[in-house]
Amino acid sequence: MIILCAYALLLTGCAADRAAKTTSVSSWPYFDGNTWHTCVPATQQISVERRIAGTEQVMTEVIIIRQGASSAAELDEVARQMRGAQSDIKQIYGYVMIGDQTEKLTRRLRPQIIVHTKPNENIHGLCARHKARLIEPLSYSPNSYLVEPMDVGLFTAMTVAEHLQQDPAVIYAAPQIEQQRALKSR
Numbered sequence: 001m002i003i004l005c006a007y008a009l010l011l012t013g014c015a016a017d018r019a020a021k022t023t024s025v026s027s028w029p030y031f032d033g034n035t036w037h038t039c040v041p042a043t044q045q046i047s048v049e050r051r052i053a054g055t056e057q058v059m060t061e062v063i064i065i066r067q068g069a070s071s072a073a074e075l076d077e078v079a080r081q082m083r084g085a086q087s088d089i090k091q092i093y094g095y096v097m098i099g100d101q102t103e104k105l106t107r108r109l110r111p112q113i114i115v116h117t118k119p120n121e122n123i124h125g126l127c128a129r130h131k132a133r134l135i136e137p138l139s140y141s142p143n144s145y146l147v148e149p150m151d152v153g154l155f156t157a158m159t160v161a162e163h164l165q166q167d168p169a170v171i172y173a174a175p176q177i178e179q180q181r182a183l184k185s186r
Helices: 002-023 072-085 123-129 156-165
Strands: 028-031 036-051 058-064 089-099 104-117 132-137 144-149 170-177
Touching (some): 028 156, 028 170, 036 072, 072 089, 104 156, 123 132, 123 144, 156 170
Antiparallel strands (some): 089 104, 104 144
């Protein structure tokens, strides 16, 4: 009987921890030019690109965090510590979940944002106001640019995209979220 009570107490404590993890997570709305989406950070996995010693090649590994982080900030701290301790790391990516309660898709978040501005806006001033840097103008779309946040946080692209979206000079700002790759059947 004592063992059963202790086991029930342990399960109750674990459930409380899991509930705290889900309620402390932020969400970000963004407009991709067609549709509004809401993303939440997936705090149970990261993707790490490592340089292969003596070559220009990069190896990518997905690391699943069994217990998950309690927040995006905690996962960001894990990534910061990894970058500091392992010199072969080229890039660490976070993941976001997109969708409603019936279907959530987990996708890798790239540290880049496509920004579409109103005509004649100064992209350099816009980037400076929102702590971003211009990577390149997009030749296929006038007044569209690829920018990246100056900070290297896992989810900084979502926050910067949200701030850019609120700027009157911006028509939309869409973080670069990788699409799921489909496998071809032969």
